[in-house]
Amino acid sequence: MTETPDFLSNEFPRRAPPLTELTLADIPPRVGLFPLSGALLLPGGHLPLMVFEPPYVALLEDALAGRRMIGVIQPLMDPDTDEHPLLYRTGTLGRITEFAENVDGTFTVTLLGISRFRLIRESQTDRGWREGVIDATPFAADLVEEDPLPINRDLLLNGLKTYLDSRDLQASWPLIEDMDDETLLVVLPMLVPFTPVEKQSLLEAMTLDERAGLLLDLLERGMD
Template identity: 30%
Template sequence: MSQEGLPEQFSGMVRLFPLPNVVLFPHAIQPLHIFERRYIEMVEDALADDHLVALVLLKPGWEPHYWGKPAIYDVACIGRIRWHERLANGRFNLLLQGLCRFRIENEIAAATLYRQAHGWPMPDLELNVDETLKREILRQVSARLPQEHPLSETLQTMHELPMPLGVICDILAFALPLELRVKQHLLEAFDVAERAQALLRILCNLQKPELLPMPHEARPFPPQFSAN
């Protein structure tokens, strides 16, 4: 395996899974329910091969073109299927773990029902990383959490363990209720220092009394958001 968790002989080809309302980040785990025929085929092919799928956000205005090839952003996140179950109706429940950012160079003409693309993984660029950013980001998030918020335990772990700043930013960007365009902007920030500074600006721009909301009551698995 490479440093990004990809196969050593990774060809640069990915199976694209475009969604209108999910931005996956490295290190995060996203539950998904797969029910469209094209994406059932995608999961079948992934499970028979390297278990990799690239989740990519659809650009605004996707609705009229959803069943064709609506426009997507140039940066996706490659994920590995860590767990799956096939249902009696042929659909899948699965857990997709983000591995690395991926720059899409071009789409590939393929015979599959789902879209494919070629590009290259983008590892974190860790130059001029200021560790004080870590403390300030965690302080800003902690100040906005209601008591008993589930994220509090994660923050405590981030304080105590020598977790890289890039990983902290990715986990928080995925977990926090930020707008999709903001999440996509953070995903496109390969430079860790720039990513951390951008996240800190976002947090500081929140009104002081504004607390991060408690998550809704646990939803049944599969979640409702995976409209595919």
């Protein structure tokens, strides 16, 4: 009989369960907030970040010492002109899946989108970063794998091509065409250069079907 390796034993519980086992019960009621204007992290998406400002370096260090989760949320005002901008009420909980400390003390990290959340209230910590009381219950479906969603790929990809051409932007079409429908609906909203308000509307779309319709509408409006 083969013994279970010590590193898999329940005697050494993890701070956060494996990604495939995450449930609403694993979502912390409080999370450090990373305000990022124009940044969109959707559940299932990957967001690379360079972290260099002291409060957010501290946030990252604290997150790495805990559940490795950070709340990505957009500010309502321009953070370059407002030191403490108000925040949108909906953000995304990201789990740190890759990180590297650079020689200058900055960090390069990748966040994996876990679930969206509602921001109930927030406060400033003595470490300089903002902490939010959150509720992920309205987005419980983010933690459940959805059935494949039929979308009009030709219409969507043609809309994307026209949108990019109108802005003299390039795309890796073989890579895009190999994506399944659900991946397209995660990757395209994150990568297409929509405005912060448009990205927020894509984040707040409750279902993939609603997101698909809004994405196509934004691409078509962007051609004007």
